[in-house]
Amino acid sequence: MDALRVVVSGASGRMGTAACAAVEASDDLVLVGRLGRGDDPSAALAGADVLVDLSVPASSPALVAAAVEAGVHAVVGTTGWDDARLATLREQLGGAPSVGVLVAPNFSVGALLVTAFAVRAARFFESVEVLELHHPDKVDAPSGTAVRTARLVAAARAEAGVGPAPDATTASLPGSRGADVDGVPVHSVRLRGLVASQEVLLGAQGETVSLRHDSIDRSSFMPGVLLAVRQVGSHPGLTVGLEHWLDL
Ligand SMILES: NC(=O)C1=CN([C@@H]2O[C@H](COP(=O)(O)OP(=O)(O)OC[C@H]3O[C@@H](n4cnc5c(N)ncnc54)[C@H](O)[C@@H]3O)[C@@H](O)[C@H]2O)C=CC1
Numbered sequence: 682m683d684a685l686r687v688v689v690s691g692a693s694g695r696m697g698t699a700a701c702a703a704v705e706a707s708d709d710l711v712l713v714g715r716l717g718r719g720d721d722p723s724a725a726l727a728g729a730d731v732l733v734d735l736s737v738p739a740s741s742p743a744l745v746a747a748a749v750e751a752g753v754h755a756v757v758g759t760t761g762w763d764d765a766r767l768a769t770l771r772e773q774l775g776g777a778p779s780v781g782v783l784v785a786p787n788f789s790v791g792a793l794l795v796t797a798f799a800v801r802a803a804r805f806f807e808s809v810e811v812l813e814l815h816h817p818d819k820v821d822a823p824s825g826t827a828v829r830t831a832r833l834v835a836a837a838r839a840e841a842g843v844g845p846a847p848d849a850t851t852a853s854l855p856g857s858r859g860a861d862v863d864g865v866p867v868h869s870v871r872l873r874g875l876v877a878s879q880e881v882l883l884g885a886q887g888e889t890v891s892l893r894h895d896s897i898d899r900s901s902f903m904p905g906v907l908l909a910v911r912q913v914g915s916h917p918g919l920t921v922g923l924e925h926w927l928d929l
């Protein structure tokens with residue numbers, strides 16, 4: 682089989698640099714383009730099979746739209762894909778039925794497992810809060826992973842008939858109880874020395890559970906990136922979350 686031709690957008694960034702190296706180290710993949718801020722993606726996409734987008738939330742929708750337009754599959758790690766953006770992309774993919782796009786808030790298997798464990802645990806605990814901790818150069822908050830975790834946990838609670846978490850607190854400073862994501866408080870820490878961490882705190886009468894994941898190096902994301910690049914062409918349409926391809 683011919684090697685898959687891969688273009689990386691955000692190629693000079695922290696994740697893009699690691700992804701380019703991971704692609705170059707793979708015998709079955711060939712890196713045919715590195716896109717940075719201000720580059721026109723069309724020429725690179727013309728000779729590509731898969732775009733890996735690791736850019737910034739402001740640029741990601743246009744880059745992915747250009748890939749779909751060119752008939753190129755896309756693996757999207759960039760955050761900021763809210764419901765409105767996903768709906769627009771879904772509509773575009775309706776006109777490109779053979780193209781696959783994966784929007785993956787997190788590529789690390791450990792992070793995906795923590796989210797899956799939290800969803801499994803959700804119905805047993807009346808209280809739940811999410812803490813996400815990242816390096817201080819991260820441009821967005823809350824993290825895409827935390828938003829997705831909170832939404833999935835909230836959906837699992839709703840399905841099980843768990844009511845709102847108890848909370849008698851009146852915040853005397855705005856923000857002190859975190860952001861409200863479907864009723865789940867999400868707290869964002871930015872700290873030099875960190876890469877990416879998440880902790881899901883669950884509480885019931887007389888007991889608590891803390892589910893924590895730490896990416897201590899961006900290499901933690903690369904097996905997931907490579908798996909996604911290899912599989913995206915076999916999954917036409919939009920997939921949100923790499924967990925769907927890991928049987929989690
Ligand atoms: N899904 C996952 O597992 C992970 C996702 N991320 C997400 O990936 C994104 C990138 O993260 P980092 O590498 O830490 O950020 P970064 O700031 O180091 O890199 C972003 C790069 O994108 C470039 N860029 C901006 N506009 C562009 C455009 N129009 N075309 C091409 N490149 C463009 C910037 O110049 C920069 O080099 C963020 O949204 C982050 O949240 C980060 C880590 C893991």
Ligand SMILES: O=C(O)C1=N[C@H](C(=O)O)C[C@H](O)C1
Nearest residue numbers: 760786787819824825826877
């Ligand atoms: O910006 C980062 O670093 C990360 N971004 C993603 C997110 O917002 O969830 C994934 C991971 O947490 C690292």
